[in-house]
Amino acid sequence: MLRLTAGRVGCLLSRRAVVGMTNSGARMSSHSHHEVSDQVDMSQPMYWDRLDTPLPDRAWIDVLDSKDKSLKQKEKGPWTALSKEEKIALYRLKFNHTYPEMKKPSHEWKTVIGGMFIFFGITGLVVFWQGHYVYPPQPHTFGEEWQAKQIQRMLDMRVNPIEGFSAKWDYKNKQWK
Amino acid sequence: MRNWGGSVVHFNWRHTVYGYVQSCYTPLAQRCYSHGGKLESDEEFDARWVTYFNKADIDAWELRKGMNTLIGYDLVPEPKILEAALRACRRLDDLASAMRILEAVKDKSGPHKKIYPYLIQELRPTLDELGISTPEELGMD
Numbered sequence: 167m168l169r170l171t172a173g174r175v176g177c178l179l180s181r182r183a184v185v186g187m188t189n190s191g192a193r194m195s196s197h198s199h200h201e202v203s204d205q206v207d208m209s210q211p212m213y214w215d216r217l218d219t220p221l222p223d224r225a226w227i228d229v230l231d232s233k234d235k236s237l238k239q240k241e242k243g244p245w246t247a248l249s250k251e252e253k254i255a256l257y258r259l260k261f262n263h264t265y266p267e268m269k270k271p272s273h274e275w276k277t278v279i280g281g282m283f284i285f286f287g288i289t290g291l292v293v294f295w296q297g298h299y300v301y302p303p304q305p306h307t308f309g310e311e312w313q314a315k316q317i318q319r320m321l322d323m324r325v326n327p328i329e330g331f332s333a334k335w336d337y338k339n340k341q342w343k
Numbered sequence: 344m345r346n347w348g349g350s351v352v353h354f355n356w357r358h359t360v361y362g363y364v365q366s367c368y369t370p371l372a373q374r375c376y377s378h379g380g381k382l383e384s385d386e387e388f389d390a391r392w393v394t395y396f397n398k399a400d401i402d403a404w405e406l407r408k409g410m411n412t413l414i415g416y417d418l419v420p421e422p423k424i425l426e427a428a429l430r431a432c433r434r435l436d437d438l439a440s441a442m443r444i445l446e447a448v449k450d451k452s453g454p455h456k457k458i459y460p461y462l463i464q465e466l467r468p469t470l471d472e473l474g475i476s477t478p479e480e481l482g483m484d
Contacts, residue, residue, distance in 0.1 A: 220414055220447035221407040221440055242436045245474030253438060254481050260439035265446040266484045 215263045226262045234259055389421050396427035399434070406431050410444060419451045419458055422465035429466070433473050441475045442483075449478075 206212075211223030230238065234255075240248065241256055248256070257264075306312060325331045336343045383391075395409055410428060413420055420428075425448060432441040445463075452458035463470070463477060470477065478484055 217447075217450055218414055219411050220443045221410050223407070225439075238436075241438055245433075245438050248438070248474065250476065250481055253442075253476050254483065257439045257442055257481075257483070260437075261443060264478065264483050265450050269450075 213262070215261070215268050217265065217268060225260045227259045230259070389424055392420070392424045393427045396424065396431045398431075401431045401434065403435055403437070406435060406437075406440065410440075410447070414447050414451060419448055419462070422462055425462065426466060426469045429469055429473060429475060432475075438475065441473070442478055442481075445475075446478055 213222050213224045213226055227234070237252060237255060240252065321332055321335050327333055334343050392413065398405070406428070413424070425444065428444055429441050432438070432444070448462060449459040
């Protein structure tokens with residue numbers, strides 16, 4: 167039996183976790199080469215819109231043309247001198263979506279529900295086809311005549327005469343109670 | 344959790360998962376340290392954060408780190424903390440981040456619609472002094 171101390175187990179798990187993460191990191195960067203035309207450099211600070219991370223590691227627009235640069239210069243002065251459009255432009259330089267834009271509901275749920283029903287439908291068709299073409303014929307014991315004879319035999323044998331089957335049959339009047 | 348030897352192994356999940364978070368899952372009366380030290384009062388918490396943002400030569404990373412951490416807590420920051428953060432934005436010549444901070448605290452209030460107008464009311468002198476427009480004034484909602 168291998169005996170591992172608590173420290174060793176924790177160390178092993180954290181090492182495995184680190185290896186797992188670096189593996190996936192390497193995989194992600196090689197994947198992005200196929201997905202996008204520009205390779206995403208995962209070793210650089212990245213931008214993301216997240217409600218719980220208001221200030222991401224990087225600004226949205228990094229490469230500034232001369233107009234943006236002059237606006238950035240103006241930002242160093244008093245902000246009361248900036249017009250509304252300039253303030254909006256500064257925001258849009260630094261961030262992609264505003265909070266309301268991030269929280270905008272999508273129409274994805276319709277795709278999900280629709281897809282679900284499509285698959286239910288396909289499954290239903292498969293089940294129906296299966297019932298028709300795949301299943302063997304029902305055993306002969308399922309037939310009406312056989313079932314009647316079976317019930318009569320059970321009553322004759324007095325199956326469960328106290329609480330169950332035969333108890334519900336009225337033997338005098340030959341009918342169910 | 345059990346190791347192969349059969350003895351019980353405990354993992355300090357609060358350290359690995361929650362890291363530096365120092366807030367408790369109790370009514371917001373107090374903050375507690377995850378080690379179990381002295382309980383920090385609301386005033387001490389606020390003072391600590393105000394001091395953090397009031398650092399004269401605060402850099403952009405510290406501002407981002409501070410704000411992201413603060414938003415990660417289960418609370419809406421007091422106006423005085425936000426004021427210090429907005430002034431830090433001013434020292435860093437970053438109007439966009441100042442507006443982002445306002446959006447973030449509005450989002451933090453969640454269903455409590457009265458918190459954000461109260462915060463803006465308290466911050467109004469600072470907003471006017473620094474020339475920060477709220478997202479509502481710019482039509483960005």
